[in-house]
Amino acid sequence: MNEFASxxxxxxxxxxxxxxxxxxxxxxxxxxxxxxxxxxxxxxxRWGPYRxxxxxxxxxxxxxxxxxxxxxxxxxxxxxxxxxxxxxxxLSLAITSIAVIPFGPKEFxxxxxxxxxxxxNLNIGLLVLFAITSMGVYGVALAGWSxxxxxxxxxxxxxxxxxxxxxxxxxxxxxxxxxxxxxxxLSEIVMSQQGFHWGFLPRWNLIGGPMPQLLGFLLFFTxxxxxxxxxxxxxxxxxxxxxxxxxxxxxxxxxxxxxxxxYSSMITVSCLATILFFGGWLSPFPQTAAFAWAHYxxxxxxxxxxxxxxxxxxxxxxxxxxxxxxxxxxxLGALALLFIRPGVTEFVQGPFWFxxxxxxxxxxxxxxxxxxxxLRYDQLMGFGWKLLLPLSILNVVITSLAIVLTQR
Amino acid sequence: MTGNDLQSYxxxxxxxxxxxxxxxxxxxxxSLVGWRRPSTTKSQPxxxxxxxxxxxxxxxxxxFYLVAMVFILFDVEAxxxxxxxxxFRELRWFGFVEMILYIGILLVGYFYLWKKGALDWNRPAxxxxxxx
Numbered sequence: 322m323n324e325f326a327s328x329x330x331x332x333x334x335x336x337x338x339x340x341x342x343x344x345x346x347x348x349x350x351x352x353x354x355x356x357x358x359x360x361x362x363x364x365x366x367r368w369g370p371y372r373x374x375x376x377x378x379x380x381x382x383x384x385x386x387x388x389x390x391x392x393x394x395x396x397x398x399x400x401x402x403x404x405x406x407x408x409x410x411x412l413s414l415a416i417t418s419i420a421v422i423p424f425g426p427k428e429f430x431x432x433x434x435x436x437x438x439x440x441x442n443l444n445i446g447l448l449v450l451f452a453i454t455s456m457g458v459y460g461v462a463l464a465g466w467s468x469x470x471x472x473x474x475x476x477x478x479x480x481x482x483x484x485x486x487x488x489x490x491x492x493x494x495x496x497x498x499x500x501x502x503x504x505x506x507l508s509e510i511v512m513s514q515q516g517f518h519w520g521f522l523p524r525w526n527l528i529g530g531p532m533p534q535l536l537g538f539l540l541f542f543t544x545x546x547x548x549x550x551x552x553x554x555x556x557x558x559x560x561x562x563x564x565x566x567x568x569x570x571x572x573x574x575x576x577x578x579x580x581x582x583x584y585s586s587m588i589t590v591s592c593l594a595t596i597l598f599f600g601g602w603l604s605p606f607p608q609t610a611a612f613a614w615a616h617y618x619x620x621x622x623x624x625x626x627x628x629x630x631x632x633x634x635x636x637x638x639x640x641x642x643x644x645x646x647x648x649x650x651x652x653l654g655a656l657a658l659l660f661i662r663p664g665v666t667e668f669v670q671g672p673f674w675f676x677x678x679x680x681x682x683x684x685x686x687x688x689x690x691x692x693x694x695x696l697r698y699d700q701l702m703g704f705g706w707k708l709l710l711p712l713s714i715l716n717v718v719i720t721s722l723a724i725v726l727t728q729r
Numbered sequence: 730m731t732g733n734d735l736q737s738y739x740x741x742x743x744x745x746x747x748x749x750x751x752x753x754x755x756x757x758x759x760s761l762v763g764w765r766r767p768s769t770t771k772s773q774p775x776x777x778x779x780x781x782x783x784x785x786x787x788x789x790x791x792x793f794y795l796v797a798m799v800f801i802l803f804d805v806e807a808x809x810x811x812x813x814x815x816x817f818r819e820l821r822w823f824g825f826v827e828m829i830l831y832i833g834i835l836l837v838g839y840f841y842l843w844k845k846g847a848l849d850w851n852r853p854a855x856x857x858x859x860x861x
Contacts, residue, residue, distance in 0.1 A: 335740035339747055393760045397772040398784070405756055413745070413752040420744040441740040448811070449741070469786065470774030482793050485800040492807040499814040569775055574759030578752065699850035702796070706848040710803065711839075714832060717810060721817060725825045728818065 334434045335441070339420075342440060346416055350584045351381035357687045364691035375634075375642030384577075391573040398469035399570065407467060408571065408578040411460030415582035415589070418453040421446040422592045423508045425602045425671025437508070438672065446507040447499070450593065451492060454548075454586060458484045461550075461567050464579070468570035476566025479556050479698060486705040487547035487554075493713035494540035497720040498597045501530040511601030520607060525600035532723035538598040540713050542685075545590040547705065549583060552690035556698050591682035592675075599678050602671035619673040620660035627653030795847055806835055 355370060355377060362369025370377025395404065423446075425438040443449055458481050465477015499505065502513040516524040526534045547554035556566075563569075568579045595601055606615035627650040634646025660669050696704065774781050809831070817824050842848055 329739070331736055332739055332743060335743055339740065339744045342744075343747060343751065389758060389762050391763050392765055393763045394767075394771055396774050397769075398774065409749070409752045409756050412755070413748040416751070417741075417745045417748045420741050440744050441737050443737055443741070466786075468774070469784070470781075471776065471787075474786070474789070478789055478793050482796045485804075486796060489800065489803050489807060492804070493810065496807075496810045496814045499811065500817050503815060503818050505811075505815065564775065564777070573763050574755055578755060578759075702850045703848065706799075707843070714836070717814075718829065718832065721814075721825050721828065724817065725822055728821060 330432075330434050334431045334436045337431055338436065339440055342419065343416065346419060346585065346588070347581075349588065350581050351385065353584045353588070353683065354384070354580070355381050356683070357690075360684065360687045361691045364688070375637055375639065375646055378645070388574045388577040393573040393575070396468055396470055396570045400467040400469070403463050403467035405575075407460050407464035408575040408582075410463065411457060411582035412578045412585075414453055414456045414460070415585035418450055418586070418589045419592070421450050421507060422589070422596070423511070423601070424675050425668070426508075426511075427668050427671060429668070439508075442506070442508055445505045447495070447505045447510070450507075450589070454589065455488055457582070457586060458488075460579075460582065464571070465567035468567075470570050472564045472569045473567050476563045476569065479563075480550055480567060483554065483556060483701060483705070484548055484550070486702060487544045487709070490540055490705060490709035490713050491544040491548055493710070494537045494544060494716060495597060496713075496717045497532070497534050497537040498526055500717070500720050500724055501526060501532070501534070507596050507601075511596055511603060514600045514603060517607050520609075523600055523603065523605050525598065525603070527598045531727045532720040534598055534716075534720070536712065536716050537720070538594070540709055540716065541598065542594060542682075544705075544709060545594065546686065546689065547701070549586045549590055551583070551587065551686060553693040553695050554701060555695065556701055587683060587686055588679065591679045591686070594682050595675060595678040601678075602675040604670055604674050616666050616670065617661070619669050620657045620666070622657075622673075623653050623660060624657035627651065627655075627657060792850065799842060799847060802838070803835075806832075 358380075359369040359377070370380040373380045373383045395401065420440040421443055423437060423439040423442060428435045428437055430436070461484065462477050462481040465473045465475075465481075468474070498510065502510045504510060504513070514523075514525045514529060516529070518524060518529065522528065524530065527538050528535070546552075550556075568576055571579065604615060606612040606618075630650030630653065631647045634650055635643055637643045637646055659665055776782075810828075813820075813824060813828055820827075
């Protein structure tokens with residue numbers, strides 16, 4: 322075993338990184354459900370989860386335990402193997418796709434080995450990501466077919482047709498970015514977006530380069546919302562007509578696994594949108610002496626959040642909240658103190674801005690769900706094939722023309 | 730450490746293995762931990778409380794096959810665009826003109842599909858004879 326480890330240092334370094342990333346990912350999946358319920362509730366003038374823990378903070382844990390102890394009902398005519406395979410495929414592929422996402426520019430050391438802030442930095446990262454995410458359609462189609470029930474079959478068919486239709490627009494809308502960056506490596510795509518217009522406006526792909534990819538971004542995000550089967554494109558689980566779509570017949574933790582897969586792909590897509598169009602980990606402030614204070618934004622944000630939590634928490638309704646919220650606030654404050662230290666300040670810049678942008682996209686996801694009504698199925702297919710696809714081809718042509726014209 | 734060698738794929742494989750192990754454990758746990766009190770009514774397929782009629786594996790609309798076929802056509806185009814975009818800065822005008830020709834040919838097919846109604850979900854894909 323030791324011999325194996327010394328011959329393959331890359332695996333020894335990767336293992337702790339993977340374990341940490343998976344733990345963080347699963348926790349954020351759980352709290353993304355809390356975040357979504359809270360935001361949608363406030364959009365609809367409700368409180369959302371409030372009872373389990375202060376402001377419902379323990380709700381995800383309670384949900385998890387409940388899912389685990391529910392009876393696991395398998396429908397009578399189901400194809401057992403495929404029925405079990407579908408949630409397995411959905412979840413394992415969804416949480417694998419995050420492996421190629423780079424979270425920051427700096428390398429750090431694990432067991433004396435320098436390693437990037439990503440599980441692996443592949444030179445075809447973008448292709449690998451699309452290859453893994455597009456396999457997600459198998460989980461949906463197999464779940465719908467194997468249940469031997471009519472609603473899941475219709476839901477599975479609908480959503481697999483929808484997913485492959487919007488995958489076209491998704492893959493084509495990214496071509497503009499590849500044209501400008503000339504690489505499939507996600508880190509290099511981020512690095513190609515460095516620089517500022519007139520000294521202050523960042524040259525992210527959204528507004529920079531030979532041809533600003535505003536159209537590309539709108540196409541990408543619309544197609545991504547449809548690809549992840551989220552509202553207003555959640556025809557697969559249209560409650561009013563299909564009960565719950567492809568996972569109608571699933572119970573207990575297998576039901577939860579489809580949701581974990583959905584939220585995980587939401588996170589991956591938000592990371593991808595950040596990397597491709599919003600400059601990834603790049604700070605929106607120039608790295609000049611006039612903007613030296615921008616280095617302390619992460620620390621300031623954490624300190625303010627920590628202080629707010631402490632002052633709000635000590636007057637909370639319940640005894641439990643009066644203990645938990647200030648403790649959380651103290652943890653955030655301690656992190657803020659850590660972020661001021663010289664070596665750490667530079668290191669946290671990348672991940673801080675990256676995660677801030679990702680959280681923004683997750684918020685947009687929930688915001689869209691809380692705002693827009695669901696489309697009709699023929700409108701959905703027409704929108705994908707007759708509007709998004711031609712527009713994404715147009716985007717490719719315009720971008721390549723702009724590059725040829727500006728090239729010397 | 731931008732991996733040109735196969736070694737940089739090893740962490741990805743390890744990640745996939747761990748993810749699969751995790752999902753496998755969750756699938757097993759869900760069927761082991763929960764209580765079980767099976768009954769015939771419970772294991773019936775859900776049809777809003779009505780007794781299910783017939784098998785669910787019925788023939789479904791041929792439209793879904795059509796979408797899959799058209800998808801393959803355009804997905805091949807997208808795949809072809811990727812390597813082209815990668816080396817576009819070296820190809821310059823030659824690459825641009827070639828790709829305009831290629832996209833042009835595809836667009837002819839696209840408008841043919843549109844005219845034939847393959848992209849309309851409500852109309853039948855091929856017009857039937859009036860007699861039938």
